[in-house]
Amino acid sequence: MVGNFSEDVRERLEDFVDTFVVKGAKAGDVLDAIIEQASVLRDAYERDPDPAEDASADVVGEPSNDWPAADQDKPRTSDS
DSSP, rough: OOOOOHHHHHHHHHHHHHHHHHHHHHHHHHHHHHHHHHHHHHHHHOOOOOOOHHHHHOOOOSSSOSSSGGGSSSOOOOOO
16 A cells, blocks of 8 residues: 555545435535544644554553452451
8 A cells, every 4th residue: 555545545535425425414514524634633643653552551451459349258357
């Protein structure tokens, strides 16, 4: 896909716009929304070109055992 992908993008956009036109939207309104959102997306990619790399830092490994039922199998002592 390194070559000329512009034609493929245009064809996919036509299909995409058509899905909204069939639902009652005006083609011009859909195209305006695409242009607006493409600008937002471009800005986001300029800030963080590969947001998928960031997901691993936010992944929670094990759930916390800081809830009362987590200690049900532990014997109770007089100070708990």
